[in-house]
Amino acid sequence: MRNCRRTIRRPFWIISTLILLAAASALTGRTGPGQSDSNGPFGCTIVMAARNGLVLAGNNEDRNHTETIVQFLPASDEYYGRVIFGYDDAPIQGGMNDQGLFIDGNALAPTGYRSDPDKPVFRFNVIMAVLSTCATCEDAETFFRQSNFPALNRARFPIADSTGASIVVEWGNGALQIVKSDTWYQIATNFVMSEVKDRDYPGWRYRAADEMLSEADHLSIDLVRDVLERTHQEGRSLTVYSNIYDLKNGLIYTYNLRNFDQVIVMDLADELQKGRQRIELATLFNVHSSNLFHR
Numbered sequence: 001m002r003n004c005r006r007t008i009r010r011p012f013w014i015i016s017t018l019i020l021l022a023a024a025s026a027l028t029g030r031t032g033p034g035q036s037d038s039n040g041p042f043g044c045t046i047v048m049a050a051r052n053g054l055v056l057a058g059n060n061e062d063r064n065h066t067e068t069i070v071q072f073l074p075a076s077d078e079y080y081g082r083v084i085f086g087y088d089d090a091p092i093q094g095g096m097n098d099q100g101l102f103i104d105g106n107a108l109a110p111t112g113y114r115s116d117p118d119k120p121v122f123r124f125n126v127i128m129a130v131l132s133t134c135a136t137c138e139d140a141e142t143f144f145r146q147s148n149f150p151a152l153n154r155a156r157f158p159i160a161d162s163t164g165a166s167i168v169v170e171w172g173n174g175a176l177q178i179v180k181s182d183t184w185y186q187i188a189t190n191f192v193m194s195e196v197k198d199r200d201y202p203g204w205r206y207r208a209a210d211e212m213l214s215e216a217d218h219l220s221i222d223l224v225r226d227v228l229e230r231t232h233q234e235g236r237s238l239t240v241y242s243n244i245y246d247l248k249n250g251l252i253y254t255y256n257l258r259n260f261d262q263v264i265v266m267d268l269a270d271e272l273q274k275g276r277q278r279i280e281l282a283t284l285f286n287v288h289s290s291n292l293f294h295r
Helices: 017-028 126-133 137-146 204-215 221-231 268-272 281-285
Strands: 045-051 054-062 068-073 082-087 094-097 155-160 166-172 175-179 185-188 239-246 251-256 262-267 277-280 292-294
Touching: 045 155, 045 204, 045 221, 054 094, 054 155, 054 221, 068 268, 068 281, 082 126, 082 268, 094 126, 126 137, 126 155, 137 155, 137 166, 137 175, 155 185, 166 185, 185 204, 204 221, 221 239, 221 251, 251 281, 262 268, 262 281, 277 281
Parallel strands: none
Antiparallel strands: 045 054, 045 185, 054 239, 068 082, 068 277, 082 094, 155 166, 166 175, 239 251, 251 262, 262 292
């Protein structure tokens, strides 16, 4: 088993006390549901799939806060290059790195997480660490097994890589769980999968996505977009942006404010060559943008 690229010895450039608190609040305390969901007042639907030569990961980001941003951070000697999406007050919500690794997060009700006294406590941002240092799901699993992660008390972390592998890291049944799928896709919403019995999945968003994917005979960008469109939320926990990541080709398809008829397509390698960037997401959807496409 290969290790992550570098051991985390010092804080990342983005980490300060204020930003850590804001990021934790956004990930674990997103506002109430736009449509009633049995798994509580949370949002965000994540789909990871590999079929017919494609490897895709899609996410709906749900929160009643529309000041969204995207950041491009070029590679260094220690860290992989990466794109990160989030908010002005909580900039690290999910993304992809230049190795084709994707990670995002689902908020949860308290899981009863308990630390292992024989392991150190990881005190930095989990999503940033994984994107910066891991290239595969195997790397990420090693990373999560090495330390205590208090974030698992209120969140779970879906991860996919360019080989088509996917996992969800969560705390369930009193232990760290690495959840894998027995089919070509994996869905993550806001419940602890390892505690589900008899495939009785709670939440309309999970069931809707599962129905669409189970009936599909091939994978495509359009399929994942349609799943995200069907599972988007309105109201107090509205979907503020959606992404589809092509993990083999390093492309990001981004939709803003539940408008699935317009998409921005970004090439991660091209964007990283421009240096460090921090962009307000709404500005990318100017009608004059050459990257704006309509269905």
